[in-house]
Amino acid sequence: MPTLYHAPFSRSTTLLVLIEEMGLTDRIELCEVAVTRRDGSGGPDPRNPHPEGKVPYLVDGTDALSERGAILTYLTDRFPEAGMGCPVGDPQRGAFLGWLFYYQGVMEPVLVLDEAGCDHPVLRATFRDMGAVTARLEAALARGPYLLGARYTAVDLLLSSPFHVMPEAIPDRPAIRDWIRRCAARPAVAAVTAREMATLAG
The missing domain is CATH 3.40.30.10 (Glutaredoxin)
Structure with a gap:
């Protein structure tokens, strides 16, 4: 086990x-x-x-x-x-893995750097900034209630997780706010x- x-x-x-x-x-x-x-x-x-x-x-x-x-x-x-x-062979397998790696490699570092008040051209060139993270989330959510479309997955669980404990970091965008509420309301x-x-x- x-x-x-x-x-x-x-x-x-x-x-x-x-x-x-x-x-x-x-x-x-x-x-x-x-x-x-x-x-x-x-x-x-x-x-x-x-x-x-x-x-x-x-x-x-x-x-x-x-x-x-x-x-x-x-x-x-x-x-x-x-x-x-999204197991191997699923048509959204690539998107699923891409979001998980995006969170670990880009989104979480951006959130931490933003919270710490750190800004530098090298950081922005490497990780972008909260504006870029917001735009990417918003673009995905324009296609459905969850990041991969109609279905809630582990991607939504991971990417919404920091906003449950850092509500001050929630972007002021209706689609993102509604998505975070949906994820937080899960039983x-x-x-x-x-x-x-x-x-x-x-």
């Missing part, structure tokens, strides 16, 4: 929502670990095998992987019947949030 190393209300929460959406709560073992938080609290946990002490980290037999986009791809490929991915999000709150409450 795969094991997901997780810390409440962290980047790994996205994976908990995916597991809930896919109906895999009894097929993925969770191991809750401590991590160093942005405010300096917490710290490394010796139970966490992630080489940098971060989450998420998925161990499946002798295989292991980090990075949300990679884990999302791995789980949606392993359990294609759950319908949250899986409510279920995971309730469990995370209960965990923190002790």
Whole structure:
């Protein structure tokens, strides 16, 4: 059985929502670990095998992987019947992978740099800026309620995730705001949030 190393209300929460959406709560073992938080609290946990002490980290037999986009791809490929991915041969497989890599390689760095107030011509040339991210999301959502069209997938889960905890970063565009609301209103999000709150409450 795969094991997901997780810390409440962290980047790994996205994976908990995916597991809930896919109906895999009894097929993925969770191991809750401590991590160093942005405010300096917490710290490394010796139970966490992630080489940098971060989450998420998925161990499946002798295989292991980090990075949300990679884990999302791995789980949606392993359990294609759950319908949250685009398996090999799907006509939207390329678009699915493109969005996941875009998030990891462009969108999240842009969000972090924008939050930190960092700006430089090299950064803009490499990653673009929030205006470019907004334009790309808006163009995709002009074709349907979700990034791949009519169907909600792991792409929507990942790319909407930062806006659930950083509402101040939400672009002032109706299509994007409505998409984020649709993603946040998923029953899986409510279920995971309730469990995370209960965990923190002790």
